[in-house]
Amino acid sequence: MCPPFWWHSVIPxxxxxxxxxxVHFDVDLEPIPDQARQEIRRTMQEIAEAVTTIPAASPFxxxxxxxxxxxxxxxxxxxxxxxxxxxxxHVVELHPLRK
Numbered sequence: 114m115c116p117p118f119w120w121h122s123v124i125p126x127x128x129x130x131x132x133x134x135x136v137h138f139d140v141d142l143e144p145i146p147d148q149a150r151q152e153i154r155r156t157m158q159e160i161a162e163a164v165t166t167i168p169a170a171s172p173f174x175x176x177x178x179x180x181x182x183x184x185x186x187x188x189x190x191x192x193x194x195x196x197x198x199x200x201x202x203h204v205v206e207l208h209p210l211r212k
Contacts, residue, residue, distance in 0.1 A: 149187035
């Protein structure tokens, strides 16, 4: 099995120096066509940037403790979890959508 692919994003915030969320792909991206793979990476990067804007006191974070989220990208269902204390997003499942 190939090692998971990952990268991180550092986003400056107006009232803090910077907060980084790392995106970890705990799935094999090799079988995914290149265009879809690039779009999945771009989409997860946008999500990593967006979660940095959610206030720590938001009820969103308590709901994320045990939650999985999903988004459909380029014919693929991407299932991910947000680990706020570690500032990580983990892609845990990736399935082609049925046509």
